[in-house]
Amino acid sequence: MKSPDETKIIKTFQNRFGKKSRFQPEDVEVLKIKNAKFVVKSDMLVQSTDVPTGMKLGEIARKSLVSCVSDFACKGIKPIFATIALAIPRGFTQKMINELANGFRKSAEEFGLHIVGGDTNEGKELVIEVSMFGDGNKKMPSRGGAKTGDIIITSGPFGHSSAGLKIVLDGYKAESNTAKRFRNAIFRPNPRLDFGLKAVRYFSSSMDSSDGLAITLNDMSEQSKKKFVITSVPTENNVIKFARQNKMNFEDLVFCGGEEYEIVFTVHPRDLNRVRNLAKKMNVSLYEIGYVSNGKNVVLVDNDGLRVIKRCGWTHLRS
Amino acid sequence: MKSPDETKIIKTFQNRFGKKSRFQPEDVEVLKIKNAKFVVKSDMLVQSTDVPTGMKLGEIARKSLVSCVSDFACKGIKPIFATIALAIPRGFTQKMINELANGFRKSAEEFGLHIVGGDTNEGKELVIEVSMFGDGNKKMPSRGGAKTGDIIITSGPFGHSSAGLKIVLDGYKAESNTAKRFRNAIFRPNPRLDFGLKAVRYFSSSMDSSDGLAITLNDMSEQSKKKFVITSVPTENNVIKFARQNKMNFEDLVFCGGEEYEIVFTVHPRDLNRVRNLAKKMNVSLYEIGYVSNGKNVVLVDNDGLRVIKRCGWTHLRS
Numbered sequence: 001m002k003s004p005d006e007t008k009i010i011k012t013f014q015n016r017f018g019k020k021s022r023f024q025p026e027d028v029e030v031l032k033i034k035n036a037k038f039v040v041k042s043d044m045l046v047q048s049t050d051v052p053t054g055m056k057l058g059e060i061a062r063k064s065l066v067s068c069v070s071d072f073a074c075k076g077i078k079p080i081f082a083t084i085a086l087a088i089p090r091g092f093t094q095k096m097i098n099e100l101a102n103g104f105r106k107s108a109e110e111f112g113l114h115i116v117g118g119d120t121n122e123g124k125e126l127v128i129e130v131s132m133f134g135d136g137n138k139k140m141p142s143r144g145g146a147k148t149g150d151i152i153i154t155s156g157p158f159g160h161s162s163a164g165l166k167i168v169l170d171g172y173k174a175e176s177n178t179a180k181r182f183r184n185a186i187f188r189p190n191p192r193l194d195f196g197l198k199a200v201r202y203f204s205s206s207m208d209s210s211d212g213l214a215i216t217l218n219d220m221s222e223q224s225k226k227k228f229v230i231t232s233v234p235t236e237n238n239v240i241k242f243a244r245q246n247k248m249n250f251e252d253l254v255f256c257g258g259e260e261y262e263i264v265f266t267v268h269p270r271d272l273n274r275v276r277n278l279a280k281k282m283n284v285s286l287y288e289i290g291y292v293s294n295g296k297n298v299v300l301v302d303n304d305g306l307r308v309i310k311r312c313g314w315t316h317l318r319s
Numbered sequence: 320m321k322s323p324d325e326t327k328i329i330k331t332f333q334n335r336f337g338k339k340s341r342f343q344p345e346d347v348e349v350l351k352i353k354n355a356k357f358v359v360k361s362d363m364l365v366q367s368t369d370v371p372t373g374m375k376l377g378e379i380a381r382k383s384l385v386s387c388v389s390d391f392a393c394k395g396i397k398p399i400f401a402t403i404a405l406a407i408p409r410g411f412t413q414k415m416i417n418e419l420a421n422g423f424r425k426s427a428e429e430f431g432l433h434i435v436g437g438d439t440n441e442g443k444e445l446v447i448e449v450s451m452f453g454d455g456n457k458k459m460p461s462r463g464g465a466k467t468g469d470i471i472i473t474s475g476p477f478g479h480s481s482a483g484l485k486i487v488l489d490g491y492k493a494e495s496n497t498a499k500r501f502r503n504a505i506f507r508p509n510p511r512l513d514f515g516l517k518a519v520r521y522f523s524s525s526m527d528s529s530d531g532l533a534i535t536l537n538d539m540s541e542q543s544k545k546k547f548v549i550t551s552v553p554t555e556n557n558v559i560k561f562a563r564q565n566k567m568n569f570e571d572l573v574f575c576g577g578e579e580y581e582i583v584f585t586v587h588p589r590d591l592n593r594v595r596n597l598a599k600k601m602n603v604s605l606y607e608i609g610y611v612s613n614g615k616n617v618v619l620v621d622n623d624g625l626r627v628i629k630r631c632g633w634t635h636l637r638s
Binding site: 004006008009010012013015016029031033034035036037038040042043044045046048049050080081083084085086087088092093094097098101102104105116117118119120121122123124125127129131133134135136137 | 323325327328329331332334335348350352353354355356357359361362363364365367368369399400402403404405406407411412413416417420421423424435436437438439440441442443444446448450452453454455456
């Protein structure tokens with residue numbers, strides 16, 4: 001019997017749990033208990049599927065936090081607390097536990113949050129679940145708030161992490177500096193927390209891009225009930241060069257990757273200069289990739305004409 | 320190199336994360352973000368270590384919630400929301416996903432809570448992490464609040480789940496009704512949520528017993544800085560009989576098991592009758608097992624004289 005993929009599994013859970021229960025329709029959940037409102041996000045990192053060979057334990061610990069931090073960043077919410085649940089395989093030495101614990105401590109400091117508790121277990125492989133918490137009283141942009149005429153922007157270039165995976169997993173080659181840059185995109189991704197916290201007031205819609213750019217744009221287009229017209233592909237020359245050298249389509253690297261941890265957002269044209277200035281001050285390279293229009297789908301307009309960008313990118317359990 | 324066990328791992332994390340970060344010193348955490356206070360508990364269930372053969376997927380889903388519900392029960396906090404993060408192995412069919420989802424839905428209903436979101440992943444084995452949320456404005460008993468002269472009580476008998484594991488894992492035998500009872504203690508444990516919610520006002524200290532009775536009593540004794548004198552072993556004749564038939568020490572089954580999901584609590588003698596009446600009305604069988612005294616350690620006083628009950632029970636990763 002065929003195994004269902006992640007999309008199908010999510011659908012099953014959504015159907016079972018009814019309206020109050022939402023499986024992954026937004027980057028974070030807002031929970032209200034009496035008068036207390038808080039933001040929560042849970043994310044699980046699994047060694048066999050999420051950790052490429054060569055990644056250090058401290059980097060793994062950091063990345064497990066980065067996934068949640070990036071979700072908070074795109075909604076402009078400061079992460080304050082985190083809990084961690086761990087499955088640790090037999091054979092982990094005290095040195096390895098120390099590396100893991102140090103990784104959590106340092107990255108908690110890096111992102112200005114407190115790890116307040118956790119649960120440790122034994123398992124066949126390393127699994128790290130992080131639940132992250134923040135203030136739920138702030139107004140947040142949704143994935144579905146894009147308006148006709150808004151500009152579509154990403155907080156950084158895409159394709160580095162896909163190229164990095166090709167290098168780390170499949171042994172592809174690149175020049176040493178480029179290879180280092182690509183590997184870093186995998187091992188030490190930088191969520192745009194500071195930028196997100198400041199710039200969020202100008203976002204009409206936003207989403208974390210870690211499921212891949214094509215999926216992100218399609219989710220935002222569908223939930224906004226708008227057409228997303230992409231006129232410029234957000235990447236750097238080193239990705240295009242790497243693709244050419246390895247006879248790959250660079251657009252696949254850019255659109256169908258994942259784990260980029262950039263913010264994809266839309267802004268009203270009147271706010272564009274404010275967002276540009278903010279990014280410049282914070283040393284964030286913005287990519288203005290297109291605009292929102294009436295209609296549906298994500299379309300790419302370039303020298304080859306007009307193409308629809310379908311969902312590609314990373315879906316767990318697809319065979 | 321020897322692998323550190325769970326206790327050592329927890330100690331490492333505690334040392335790393337400093338004062339604000341507490342790894343497992345209490346059954347639940349209270350988080351305060353601005354004026355919002357809420358209770359959170361994270362618990363991870365791992366197939367290879369937490370799931371005995373023969374357990375159905377719906378029962379596994381339910382048990383992953385039970386662990387958190389039981390922690391809430393012992394603090395008298397109503398669980399309101401839960402998030403779920405899953406690692407699902409390749410080869411899971413749609414039917415299996417349905418069983419899992421139905422298990423979550425039914426048990427969420429059973430415990431009156433809403434599952435509000437989650438994260439699905441692929442992994443080598445089934446891993447379910449549950450984070451549960453409740454109101455943080457209610458006063459809660461701590462593990463360390465026992466006073467000299469208080470009565471020590473458990474919300475049910477112990478030993479059934481240890482005996483159940485012997486039957487399920489090691490092929491031990493028992494009469495059919497007894498075997499069924501023991502197996503049920505493993506497959507469909509009943510946390511004492513309704514009782515906990517009502518009786519909590521009388522608890523001077525409390526703790527969920529799922530790490531095993533000996534560990535629970537030792538934690539409460541240490542954190543309360545009191546001696547816990549046990550004068551009566553909380554179990555039923557079927558456990559004693561099972562132990563005799565299989566040439567085991569029944570006290571090992573009672574004290575050194577785990578996964579009982581009973582509340583261990585202390586009450587001032589003036590409140591004893593109120594607690595008894597409440598339990599009677601709610602059909603909960605209380606076991607008054609001893610009293611709190613000045614000093615330290617957990618001691619058992621019975622026909623054989625006086626013995627110190629050390630920590631035994633379940634610690635992950637101990638070899």
